[in-house]
Amino acid sequence: MFKAPRGTSDILPQEKAYWKYIEEKAVYLCQLYGYQPLNTPVFEDYQLFAHIAPDGADIIKEMYVFEDRSGQKLALTAEGTAPICRAYLEHGLFNLPQPVKLYYIIPAFRYERPQAGRYRQHHQLGCEAIGDADPVLDAEVIELMYRFLSSLGLSELLIEINSIGCRQCQPGYVEALKKYYSTYRDRLCPDCKVRLARNPLRLLDCKEVSCQEIITGAPKITDYLCSECQTHFQSVQKYLTELGISYQLNHKLVRGLDYYTRTVFEVKPEGKGVQIALGGGGRYDNLIEELGGKPTPAVGFAAGIERIIIALKNQNVIVPTLPKPVAYVACLGTQAKLEATKLVSRLRHQGIAAIQATGDKSLKSQLRQANSLDVKYTVIIGEKEVANETAVLRDMSSGEQKTVPFNEIASLLEKR
Ligand code: AMP
Secondary structure, eight states: OOOOOTTOOOOOHHHHHHHHHHHHHHHHHHHHTTOEEOOOOSEEEHHHHHTTSOTTOHHHHTOOEEEOTTOOEEEEOOOSHHHHHHHHHHTTGGGSSSOEEEEEEEEEEOOOOOBTTBOSEEEEEEEEEESOOOHHHHHHHHHHHHHHHHHTTOOSEEEEEEEOOOTTTHHHHHHHHHHHHHTTGGGSOHHHHHHHHHOGGGGGGOOOHHHHHHHHTSOOGGGSOOHHHHHHHHHHHHHHHHTTOOOEEOTTOOOSSTTOEEEEEEEEEOSSSOOOOSEEEEEOTTHHHHTTSOOOOEEEEEEEHHHHHHHHHHTTOOOOOOOOOSEEEEEOSHHHHHHHHHHHHHHHHTTOOEEEOOTTOOHHHHHHHHHHTTOSEEEEEOHHHHHHTEEEEEETTTOOEEEEEHHHHHHHHHHO
16 A cells, blocks of 8 residues: 655645635735745755755755756755745846745655654745845734734744844854854764854754753854844844734744844744744845845745644634535436436536535435535435426425425525
């Protein structure tokens, strides 16, 4: 028996209700905030992702990489920001009035160790505001992310923010961090030994118990910010306060990718123990330039749909069910089946969702199927009904039945 690959899952119809609920809220809010949809392909040139992370970075190690038949090295999309920036450059969106505000809902692929809330294929809602350094945009994307999650019915959300500086001030901090960590080299976990050499900011992100004490004593990046970054960060906080968005400063917050500058943020459910992030993002003022464009500031976030669904279930949020068929048309006999076929077609033409009984099922098993489909009405056509050009219309909740002429069924159901 084949199974879905490890770390991936099928989305069954009952689960789809969550997806529809989340996607509709996302699209509504993105439009409300002036973000427009942009879809990028499910795979990209491998170099696009290789460009945004140093060798040995998790995202590079976890990428699904393959060569196509022409020998081109490609990668399944690992995250949404780099492809959006590629599209921004490729289609000359920098010629539009800035900022250009875009959103997407895409699958992302990472070869991670599967566990609750961590899969090899997951989906992200992402929003990016490209072409403006205004701190009000940082506050806007944080507000949008928060509003998206809270409007779904999630409560007790904790927003954490930090600033990780810019090209001017970050290197000074990284030096101080390396100096501090070099005295603890022998006590570091194997991953942190690599981070110290390759990606020191990520040292602050380590989840190993043995590294926690070291992290606690580490220098704080906010003490090393240049005056521009300090002003920017203060403005972001001022706007958030004005918008009524509560947040906590977390000077240990860094993001997985190299391209982040200045503001970084994450949102997670509040509570004890390890809480996995529902979404996160930040400013990435150097990325577009690194991809070959002019220096272009930008800010955005991505939220994980599967993790949102887990949180909705944990918080017992009831979501609307998917629309159900209105009518089930049962029949007995060849002639009745012909009439049933015509009736179902007529109902569907009139926009009434209808299911036709198929096969040679007994009336009892047809009614059982109608019940399990949770339809409002069952229409029953037997030999007697064919002869009289009528059908029996049964209201499934009250059990009430009445005989209705064929040509009146559709309009009757439409009225009801
Ligand atoms: P990132 O691009 O790593 O910032 O991820 C953005 C969001 O996607 C995270 O906050 C998570 O909600 C979600 N996410 C990231 N990686 C995974 C994964 N492996 N499985 C499920 N959700 C994920």
